[in-house]
Amino acid sequence: MSAVKKIRVKNRLAAAVRAPGGKTIAEAVAGAEAKLEDIRGDCLASLDQILASMAELIENPDQAPREEVAAGLYELSNDVVGIAGVAGLGDMGKAAFSFCDLLDAFIEQGSWNAAAVEVHMNGLKLLRSMSDKIGEAGRAQILEGLFAVVRRIKAGAAPPSA
Amino acid sequence: MSEPKSGPKPRYNLETAKILLVEPAAHGLEILSQIFTGFGAKAPFRATNAEDAKTVVKKTDLDLIVCESQLEGDMDGYDFVNWLRHCKIEPNNFTTVMIISGHTQKSKVEKARDCGANFIVAKPLTPKVMIDRVIWVARENRSFIECPNYLGPDRRFHSIGPPPNTEGRRSDDLPLEVGEAVEPNLSQDDIDAMLQPKRVTR
Numbered sequence: 406m407s408a409v410k411k412i413r414v415k416n417r418l419a420a421a422v423r424a425p426g427g428k429t430i431a432e433a434v435a436g437a438e439a440k441l442e443d444i445r446g447d448c449l450a451s452l453d454q455i456l457a458s459m460a461e462l463i464e465n466p467d468q469a470p471r472e473e474v475a476a477g478l479y480e481l482s483n484d485v486v487g488i489a490g491v492a493g494l495g496d497m498g499k500a501a502f503s504f505c506d507l508l509d510a511f512i513e514q515g516s517w518n519a520a521a522v523e524v525h526m527n528g529l530k531l532l533r534s535m536s537d538k539i540g541e542a543g544r545a546q547i548l549e550g551l552f553a554v555v556r557r558i559k560a561g562a563a564p565p566s567a
Numbered sequence: 568m569s570e571p572k573s574g575p576k577p578r579y580n581l582e583t584a585k586i587l588l589v590e591p592a593a594h595g596l597e598i599l600s601q602i603f604t605g606f607g608a609k610a611p612f613r614a615t616n617a618e619d620a621k622t623v624v625k626k627t628d629l630d631l632i633v634c635e636s637q638l639e640g641d642m643d644g645y646d647f648v649n650w651l652r653h654c655k656i657e658p659n660n661f662t663t664v665m666i667i668s669g670h671t672q673k674s675k676v677e678k679a680r681d682c683g684a685n686f687i688v689a690k691p692l693t694p695k696v697m698i699d700r701v702i703w704v705a706r707e708n709r710s711f712i713e714c715p716n717y718l719g720p721d722r723r724f725h726s727i728g729p730p731p732n733t734e735g736r737r738s739d740d741l742p743l744e745v746g747e748a749v750e751p752n753l754s755q756d757d758i759d760a761m762l763q764p765k766r767v768t769r
Contacts, residue, residue: 411721412711415659417630418584421703427580428607430698435696437605444597451594479670480593485639486669487595490691498691506671513673 432441441491448492453535455488456482459529465520471517478522479508485529496544497532500525503551521554579606579702585627586611589620589634589644590667599633599667602697617642617650624651628663631701635686636668636679643673644668645682652683652718661711663704667692683719685709 415442428436462474483503489498504525511517528547536544586603588611589595596613603611610628614620614701617638623629632651649665649666664683669690671679679687685704709720727734 408714410713411737412661414711415658416705417628417658417661418663418701419708421584421630422581422702422705424580424583426582427578429576429578429700432575432692433579436607437602437697438765439600440605441598441694444594444601448594449599479672480637482667484592484595486594487582487598487690487692490693491598496628497692499684505590509670509672538642555724 416420416502445492448488451488452492452497455484455530456533459526466490469530472515475508475511475517478510479505482508494532496548497529498534500528500532500549500551502556503548504529507555507558511565516558517531518558521558524554525551574618579698581606581608581701584608587614587620587623587627587632587634588612588631589614589617589632589638591635591637591639599691602692602694603633605694605718616640617644617647620647621650624654624656624659629659629666630662631704632662634664634666634684636666636675638672640654643675643700645678645684648684648719649680653673653695665704667698669735681717683717685720 430465446503459478462477462481482501485501486498486505487493488499507521507525527550531539532544580749581603583696584639586608588596588599588603590613591601593615596615600611600613602669608627612629614623614656615638617640620634624632631734634644634647638644642650644666648666651662651664652660654660663685666687668679668687678682686700688700703728707720711719712721729737729740734740
């Protein structure tokens with residue numbers, strides 16, 4: 406049996422937030438939302454840059470080993486997860502999360518499926534450029550399609566053609 | 568976390584809190600920074616990798632560190648938190664740490680669990696979720712646990728004893744087997760007397 410030592414520690418953050426003044430939760434949330442609104446345009450521009458970088462990686466697969474392409478795409482897709490919500494494109498963030506799930510499975514399995522990658526890229530582009538036009542039901546349909554592809558890949562089955 | 572419906576609403580002051588934000592992507596760091604300045608924090612420290620974050624840790628007593636799980640370079644966010652917990656730079660080695668993470672690779676789930684962070688917050692970050700988590704970690708009073716393979720906040724959130732089918736490693740872990748009674752059982756009258764207090768008449 407290994408020894409376990411318990412250490413009582415002072416929560417410095419607790420002392421800081423108790424100082425007089427400050428904001429209510431509602432005021433803090435409103436303050437942060439206003440600040441995020443200021444950078445919404447920058448976030449949309451960043452998303453476009455990331456999508457372009459992802460497309461470049463996929464279109465030039467011979468430039469790097471497939472594992473590096475998967476790792477690079479995973480990193481970029483994870484960036485989309487972090488930004489899309491702030492840019493008002495929550496469903497695009499979910500699609501990017503699904504893409505991360507897919508790429509993680511490829512990395513784990515040492516496999517690759519070009520059709521599954523293409524379906525995800527097309528989904529991301531659609532959710533970026535036509536999010537309002539396709540409506541909530543359309544977005545949900547796209548997401549369900551992407552989730553189904555990942556389920557099939559994880560189960561070891563081939564996805565439907567792109 | 569909701570505010571009380573009546574009475575004055577509690578206020579939380581991050582103006583003087585020393586906060587370090589660690590995020591490799593420029594847009595990600597900007598998002599974090601905007602959220603915390605919107606909460607009232609004054610000029611949080613910013614770092615884009617573990618080396619820069621270490622430099623801040625060595626120079627400033629911090630109240631909160633918010634760190635992305637994926638960092639560029641030799642150390643990812645989990646490695647950085649693990650370094651922090653073992654660095655012996657007080658009080659920063661006990662500072663509250665929130666890890667933020669988009670997708671977590673399957674291979675890193677255990678690392679995330681064992682790195683010693685107080686909380687892991689999933690992206691996308693929203694102001695509501697972040698302020699709730701900040702208040703939650705500000706209110707918690709968990710002890711730190713130090714053992715050969717872990718140093719960080721106690722991961723047992725509830726007093727439910729050691730994990731199933733283990734004896735428990737802590738001195739205050741009680742045995743799972745209930746021992747034999749050492750005194751006679753209470754009579755029903757004794758129990759009633761305890762549970763049904765009678766009015767005292769003078």
